[in-house]
Amino acid sequence: MHSGKECYSRWLEFMKKGLLISVLIVFSLFAASSFMLGAAAVGEDNSEILISDTSAIARDVRTVESYVVESAHPYSNNFDYTWTITKAGATQIRVHFTQIDVESNYDFLYVYDYANAQLQKLTGTYSSGGWSSWSYGEVIKVRLDTDYSVTKYGFKIDQIEYEDGGGGGGGDNVLTNGVTSTSSLAATGATEMWTIDVGANALSMYSVLTCGSADFDLYGRLGAAPTTSTYDWRGYTSGGEEVTFNSPGAGTWYIMVRSYSGSGSYGLTVTITYGGSDTTPPAVTINSPANGATVSGTTTISFTATDANGISSRAILIDGTQVSTSSSYSWVTTGYADGTHTIRCQATDPSGNTGYSQISVTVANGGGGDNVLQNGVTSTSSLSATGATEMWTIQVDADAVSMYSVLTCGSADFDLYGRRGAAPTTSTYDWRGYTSGGEEVTFNSPGSGTWYIMVRSYSGTGSYGLTVTITYGGGGGGDGDGVVHKWAVIVGISDYKAINDLSYCDEDATDWYNYLNNVMDYDYIRVLGDTHTSNYPSYYAVANEANVKACLTWLGGADGDDEVAFISSGHGSGTGTGSSYLCMWDCGSGESGQDGNLYDTELDNYVGAWAAGEIFIFLDHCYSGGMIPEIAALSNHANVYMTTTCTQNGYGYDDSAHQNGAWTYYFLQYGLINHYGSNPGTLMESCFDYSLAAYPYSGGDTPQEYDGNTGVGFTL
Numbered sequence: 164m165h166s167g168k169e170c171y172s173r174w175l176e177f178m179k180k181g182l183l184i185s186v187l188i189v190f191s192l193f194a195a196s197s198f199m200l201g202a203a204a205v206g207e208d209n210s211e212i213l214i215s216d217t218s219a220i221a222r223d224v225r226t227v228e229s230y231v232v233e234s235a236h237p238y239s240n241n242f243d244y245t246w247t248i249t250k251a252g253a254t255q256i257r258v259h260f261t262q263i264d265v266e267s268n269y270d271f272l273y274v275y276d277y278a279n280a281q282l283q284k285l286t287g288t289y290s291s292g293g294w295s296s297w298s299y300g301e302v303i304k305v306r307l308d309t310d311y312s313v314t315k316y317g318f319k320i321d322q323i324e325y326e327d328g329g330g331g332g333g334g335d336n337v338l339t340n341g342v343t344s345t346s347s348l349a350a351t352g353a354t355e356m357w358t359i360d361v362g363a364n365a366l367s368m369y370s371v372l373t374c375g376s377a378d379f380d381l382y383g384r385l386g387a388a389p390t391t392s393t394y395d396w397r398g399y400t401s402g403g404e405e406v407t408f409n410s411p412g413a414g415t416w417y418i419m420v421r422s423y424s425g426s427g428s429y430g431l432t433v434t435i436t437y438g439g440s441d442t443t444p445p446a447v448t449i450n451s452p453a454n455g456a457t458v459s460g461t462t463t464i465s466f467t468a469t470d471a472n473g474i475s476s477r478a479i480l481i482d483g484t485q486v487s488t489s490s491s492y493s494w495v496t497t498g499y500a501d502g503t504h505t506i507r508c509q510a511t512d513p514s515g516n517t518g519y520s521q522i523s524v525t526v527a528n529g530g531g532g533d534n535v536l537q538n539g540v541t542s543t544s545s546l547s548a549t550g551a552t553e554m555w556t557i558q559v560d561a562d563a564v565s566m567y568s569v570l571t572c573g574s575a576d577f578d579l580y581g582r583r584g585a586a587p588t589t590s591t592y593d594w595r596g597y598t599s600g601g602e603e604v605t606f607n608s609p610g611s612g613t614w615y616i617m618v619r620s621y622s623g624t625g626s627y628g629l630t631v632t633i634t635y636g637g638g639g640g641g642d643g644d645g646v647v648h649k650w651a652v653i654v655g656i657s658d659y660k661a662i663n664d665l666s667y668c669d670e671d672a673t674d675w676y677n678y679l680n681n682v683m684d685y686d687y688i689r690v691l692g693d694t695h696t697s698n699y700p701s702y703y704a705v706a707n708e709a710n711v712k713a714c715l716t717w718l719g720g721a722d723g724d725d726e727v728a729f730i731s732s733g734h735g736s737g738t739g740t741g742s743s744y745l746c747m748w749d750c751g752s753g754e755s756g757q758d759g760n761l762y763d764t765e766l767d768n769y770v771g772a773w774a775a776g777e778i779f780i781f782l783d784h785c786y787s788g789g790m791i792p793e794i795a796a797l798s799n800h801a802n803v804y805m806t807t808t809c810t811q812n813g814y815g816y817d818d819s820a821h822q823n824g825a826w827t828y829y830f831l832q833y834g835l836i837n838h839y840g841s842n843p844g845t846l847m848e849s850c851f852d853y854s855l856a857a858y859p860y861s862g863g864d865t866p867q868e869y870d871g872n873t874g875v876g877f878t879l
Contacts, residue, residue, distance in 0.1 A: 234317030377425030571756025575623030628755030735784025743789030
């Protein structure tokens with residue numbers, strides 16, 4: 164296995180499993196780094212890899228007892244099952260394997276904590292077994308996931324070890340309301356207790372924990388010390404924590420800081436809000452859909468909310484009925500009558516102030532058989548015979564500047580016809596695409612109303628993908644409208660449809676989303692990922708090539724005083740001599756007439772069409788440095804700042820210590836967040852220099868930078 168972020172081109176060498184000698188040679192090059200990841204190389208016994216270090220774990224009362232869980236011997240192909248092991252009252256738990264033997268680099272054994280956070284990913288042979296990593300809390304999970312060929316012994320667990328928690332007593336630190344206190348934790352599992360007195364008229368408790376690159380958690384309990392399993396509230400995300408707890412109750416509150424992983428200094432601030440003195444409601448912005456939009460099928464409702472004292476609750480209401488308590492909701496419009504509907508997004512702060520934003524949209528699922536397109540979103544269907552047609556509609560508003568239609572159809576030859584207000588025919592239309600294969604048509608000043616789009620088979624049959632993008636209000640030209648909006652498309656793919664998986668690209672997408680949304684106040688963000696949608700804080704669509712291209716087209720709606728960002732993390736490949744591509748989720752299989760690869764010559768077509776005054780591109784893919792020359796040659800190159808994880812023939816890496824792609828960690832976490840303190844004014848050029856100095860890889864694996872205007876610093 165290549166250390167960390169394995170390149171797709173390297174993975175192709177592994178596809179012929181019979182060529183064992185070739186595989187052994189490749190894997191021997193990276194044996195040491197494979198050990199670090201807990202992944203077994205072909206033909207090797209990795210019994211020493213599995214046994215976790217327990218020296219830094221704070222011990223309470225530890226017990227080992229018999230507990231048998233095992234797979235079938237041998238296991239089946241195409242098998243995916245998760246065993247859940249629970250020990251009530253435990254503060255942490257781990258399992259003992261007598262043996263593990265799964266097909267190396269094709270079948271995997273995963274260890275998760277109670278929240279499905281991955282603790283270990285194991286593959287190959289561990290003949291002597293060993294202990295797993297610790298899972299904090301009373302639950303640990305083991306998952307076996309196998310591919311379509313070759314079976315092995317599997318695994319067997321014979322014991323669990325757990326800790327019950329222990330006494331504390333005395334020595335707690337006292338917090339002052341709203342004042343940051345600092346301390347440090349020396350090891351994974353270490354804890355420190357604080358107290359704060361809360362009066363009777365408290366409305367909320369707002370707790371913020373910062374801890375640099377470590378991962379510390381936060382637990383709160385009224386009247387007694389919390390544990391990892393007994394608490395009134397907790398913060399248990401990656402990195403630091405931010406928790407709002409309403410109506411905390413009067414008395415002494417105990418706040419425990421605990422190292423989930425790592426060590427170092429931290430800052431803790433607990434703010435109690437009393438008596439409703441805060442009268443300013445949160446500011447709420449609806450990101451999608453747009454006011455007045457026409458929607459159909461399943462559409463995403465998303466909004467952002469900000470408040471100086473934090474947000475305690477969120478809600479989305481449709482026609483006055485609450486449908487969600489999060490900031491994003493997948494609305495199945497087919498359950499609503501066609502016509503006008505009201506969307507209200509609201510947020511409440513710790514003082515009970517509620518702010519909201521409300522829009523109206525038109526549901527148009529149609530009664531006449533036509534399919535309804537959503538602006539910039541790829542729809543798929545098929546034609547079964549030469550001469551067959553299918554009709555679609557899309558609503559266009561009065562300030563539309565252009566209509567950009569893309570039809571992909573594999574090896575077939577399909578044509579495209581568009582007409583406003585009535586169905587087109589092959590002889591009556593406002594525009595058409597009539598070339599060989601698929602079609603790509605731009606029609607300026609399309610006019611408002613219902614547009615009918617007909618797909619017709621000139622020859623051949625099969626599936627197709629159709630994307631129609633309407634650009635409004637001067638987007639894509641001039642000096643803009645005088646209002647700066649920030650747009651972002653973020654791609655992070657850990658689990659691919661057909662090729663081998665990665666570990667932390669979904670975390671990369673999550674961290675970039677949180678930074679752009681919470682720190683940089685981006686107005687419009689679309690996150691595309693793999694099919695594990697719950698791993699992302701916001702989820703727009705699966706990151707297949709067609710959807711990513713549709714979103715790159717969507718960025719073309721930004722005007723001259725707007726800022727856009729394209730950030731992507733995943734596999735990559737290329738010739739190694741300058742021609743590179745990014746592997747989208749459907750790489751190796753293809754969907755909607757695409758092959759799943761976003762080539763450098765394709766990306767530059769999209770970027771070259773963007774009118775935004777500032778363009779930020781961050782690529783954490785192998786071979787991604789080969790994307791730079793095409794961008795540098797664009798007419799709008801002076802608007803671009805771009806950085807890649809490596810050169811045109813280099814690799815990116817998964818960083819298991821920080822649970823990110825390596826360059827994502829060093830640029831975003833180590834640089835922008837930890838060193839520059841999330842300062843919105845940070846220059847990307849300065850962050851690059853600082854992060855590069857600490858980056859542990861060199862040669863072809865050295866991160867690259869392109870600055871289209873070296874005379875002016877670039878900020879996000």
